[in-house]
Amino acid sequence: MSQPFYITTPIYYVNAEPHLGHAYTTIVADVASRFHRLAGDEVRFQTGTDEHGDKIAQAAQERGVTPQQYADQISGKFRHLWPELHITNDKFIRTTDADHKQVVTSILQKVYDAGDIYFAKYGGHYCVGCERFLTEHEMEGGKCPDHGTVPVYQEEENYFFRMSNYTEQLKAHIEAHPDFIRPERYKNEVLSMLEQGLEDLCISRPKTRLTWGIDLPFDPNYVTYVWFDALINYLTGLGWPDGDNMAKFWPGAQHLIAKDILKPHAIFWPTMLMSLARAEGRPAQDYLYQHLNVHGYWNVDQAKMSKSLGNVVRPLELAEIYGVEAFRYFVMREMSFGLDSSFSEQLLVERYNSDLANDLGNLFSRVLNMLHKYRGGVVPQPGPEQPQDAELAKLAEAVLAEYRRENERFSFHKALASVWSLIGAANKYVVVSEPWTLDKDPALAPRLDRVLHDLCQLLAKVAVMIRPVMPLTAEKMAGVLGLGSIEPGMLALLEKGQALLAPGSQTHQPPALFPRIDTKKVQAKAAKAEQKADTKPAPKAAAEPTEISIEQFGQVKLKVATVLTAERIPKADKILKLTLDAGEDEPRTVVAGVAQHYAPEELVGLQVVIVANLKPAKLRGITSQGMVLAAVGPDGLCVVSPSKPTPVGSQVR
Ligand code: ME8
Numbered sequence: 001m002s003q004p005f006y007i008t009t010p011i012y013y014v015n016a017e018p019h020l021g022h023a024y025t026t027i028v029a030d031v032a033s034r035f036h037r038l039a040g041d042e043v044r045f046q047t048g049t050d051e052h053g054d055k056i057a058q059a060a061q062e063r064g065v066t067p068q069q070y071a072d073q074i075s076g077k078f079r080h081l082w083p084e085l086h087i088t089n090d091k092f093i094r095t096t097d098a099d100h101k102q103v104v105t106s107i108l109q110k111v112y113d114a115g116d117i118y119f120a121k122y123g124g125h126y127c128v129g130c131e132r133f134l135t136e137h138e139m140e141g142g143k144c145p146d147h148g149t150v151p152v153y154q155e156e157e158n159y160f161f162r163m164s165n166y167t168e169q170l171k172a173h174i175e176a177h178p179d180f181i182r183p184e185r186y187k188n189e190v191l192s193m194l195e196q197g198l199e200d201l202c203i204s205r206p207k208t209r210l211t212w213g214i215d216l217p218f219d220p221n222y223v224t225y226v227w228f229d230a231l232i233n234y235l236t237g238l239g240w241p242d243g244d245n246m247a248k249f250w251p252g253a254q255h256l257i258a259k260d261i262l263k264p265h266a267i268f269w270p271t272m273l274m275s276l277a278r279a280e281g282r283p284a285q286d287y288l289y290q291h292l293n294v295h296g297y298w299n300v301d302q303a304k305m306s307k308s309l310g311n312v313v314r315p316l317e318l319a320e321i322y323g324v325e326a327f328r329y330f331v332m333r334e335m336s337f338g339l340d341s342s343f344s345e346q347l348l349v350e351r352y353n354s355d356l357a358n359d360l361g362n363l364f365s366r367v368l369n370m371l372h373k374y375r376g377g378v379v380p381q382p383g384p385e386q387p388q389d390a391e392l393a394k395l396a397e398a399v400l401a402e403y404r405r406e407n408e409r410f411s412f413h414k415a416l417a418s419v420w421s422l423i424g425a426a427n428k429y430v431v432v433s434e435p436w437t438l439d440k441d442p443a444l445a446p447r448l449d450r451v452l453h454d455l456c457q458l459l460a461k462v463a464v465m466i467r468p469v470m471p472l473t474a475e476k477m478a479g480v481l482g483l484g485s486i487e488p489g490m491l492a493l494l495e496k497g498q499a500l501l502a503p504g505s506q507t508h509q510p511p512a513l514f515p516r517i518d519t520k521k522v523q524a525k526a527a528k529a530e531q532k533a534d535t536k537p538a539p540k541a542a543a544e545p546t547e548i549s550i551e552q553f554g555q556v557k558l559k560v561a562t563v564l565t566a567e568r569i570p571k572a573d574k575i576l577k578l579t580l581d582a583g584e585d586e587p588r589t590v591v592a593g594v595a596q597h598y599a600p601e602e603l604v605g606l607q608v609v610i611v612a613n614l615k616p617a618k619l620r621g622i623t624s625q626g627m628v629l630a631a632v633g634p635d636g637l638c639v640v641s642p643s644k645p646t647p648v649g650s651q652v653r
Contacts (some may be wrong), residue, residue: 048093053226383446583649
């Protein structure tokens with residue numbers, strides 16, 4: 001029996017509601033858990049919420065509630081979302097749980113007693129978004145690269161963890177265990193951070209500034225730094241120090257995160273664990289996790305998902321339209337684990353129609369319909385094997401091996417691609433074998449039996465292999481095939497070459513697994529929603545041509561920008577997509593309604609005036625970050641441009 005599998009997601013901050021990114025990580029952890037259960041392994045899967053620290057205290061204050069009330073409310077949203085997405089976590093942990101506070105306190109005391117925590121004065125650049133001090137090296141142009149904000153310089157007396165003492169030990173461990181951090185690009189990133197040398201880690205906040213945290217056991221004037229508190233959740237959930245689950249699951253611990261929190265997980269956490277091991281006089285190996293699995297970011301329309309850009313994707317809304325199963329399949333298949341991916345509903349619909357409706361859905365219904373038409377729905381005794389049957393069986397065996405390998409190394413997209421190569425081959429096998437022709441000649445009955453039998457066995461294998469990603473679809477397929485339920489450990493049976501369906505067993509009429517989505521209808525719905533947004537009556541105040549004060553005018557930020565690119569948008573004859581240099585860190589995308597007045601090439605290089613603080617709006621699936629000013633002349637629109645070349649970013653007053 002293989003090692004028990006323990007998988008964790010990050011515990012999410014309760015300062016924002018769950019979105020596509022959180023859903024993705026948690027679905028990945030769920031798929032990994034379900035895969036290991038299918039393989040016969042013992043599994044424990046933990047997720048939860050991270051509830052202390054500046055960020056949460058600030059968010060609660062803005063809403064006029066206590067941090068605890070606020071944390072209860074948002075934590076509940078995460079907890080209730082997961083079953084809706086068919087997530088099967090064994091534990092939902094909150095950092096405000098009493099047992100967690102107890103564990104954090106004991107670990108702090110041990111590390112302190114072992115001499116790895118000291119008191120000192122420190123000044124540094126603190127990013128509230130990251131909840132940590134950034135080094136000069138990490139900042140870009142004086143800002144946090146992840147949050148685009150200028151960190152606040154803070155100087156105060158605090159407690160520090162001797163993280164720097166563990167630099168060499170951590171480097172050696174990573175070098176000796178090349179897949180400790182995977183995929184490799186993130187391992188390399190961590191090694192280069194270690195090359196630059198580590199600083200000690202500030203692990204306290206004075207209560208004069210922040211009270212929303214766990215008290216330091218050795219100084220009641222301080223609370224614990226949120227990351228030192230949060231990371232320990234992975235141990236609390238197993239009943240550290242001596243709960244049964246600790247001994248069983250910790251040796252096979254794997255963490256799953258996105259690249260944004262690589263440093264806390266690849267550096268803070270293992271060095272904390274090394275220190276804890278040292279404090280207990282045990283080898284570091286006893287405490288280090290097995291793998292850190294790091295995925296990329298979901299972006300929307302090439303932009304980072306953020307509340308201020310108004311492009312946050314809500315998983316439940318998509319699941320309601322397309323079904324949870326299709327949503328889970330899409331995110332798992334579309335994102336190459338480790339790399340960034342761009343989300344669009346159009347892509348989801350395309351994958352749904354091609355992979356689910358066409359490839360899988362068609363194969364399933366055509367095979368079962370033929371079985372019912374030609375053999376009354378009974379799986380036949382197979383006739384003699386021919387080369388094309390052997391070839392398909394060989395492919396199925398290779399796919400099974402690839403499926404396990406890729407799932408074990410968190411390359412879920414590859415595992416799915418491999419299963420779909422088998423589905424594609426099976427569809428071709430149907431075409432080449434022509435069961436409808438075989439049926440016409442009674443002498444060819446054994447051949448038809450063989451084809452139908454092999455296709456049924458193949459569908460049973462597919463049902464088992466898709467179960468981690470689409471559990472309900474898999475069970476539906478298994479039910480129709482007469483397989484009963486797909487039990488834990490069933491993958492191992494397949495790998496032993498055991499046939500899942502006995503000849504003579506009765507199948508049922510197939511339902512349509514994935515009815516095709518009419519893309520025209522989806523587009524029409526999107527266009528209608530856009531039109532509705534365009535024709536919405538303007539707010540009353542704006543409709544009345546009243547005078548405005550200089551202060552009101554001052555709220556509109558007008559800026560000079562240069563058009564870098566201009567392109568037409570398919571099926572939209574009025575608007576152009578522009579990218580503009582407005583003197584900011586990154587070019588802006590703006591959709592302008594000038595397509596009937598300018599050719600795209602006429603605009604490239606032109607200086608224009610934009611409304612820079614307009615709330616972003618989505619037009620034809622593109623997030624427009626502002627508006628280009630144009631005069632409404634008798635012959636159409638005329639873009640407003642400064643009369644002399646002006647530096648980009650200049651204010652217009
Ligand atoms: O960092 N694409 O919590 P958090 C993909 N509390 N994944 C995304 C994503 C995106 N655009 N946005 C968020 C914290 N995620 C800490 C963790 S753990 C001890 C403490 C997912 O709410 C992804 O898993 O900011 C990322 O690592 C996590 O949410 C960050 O969640």
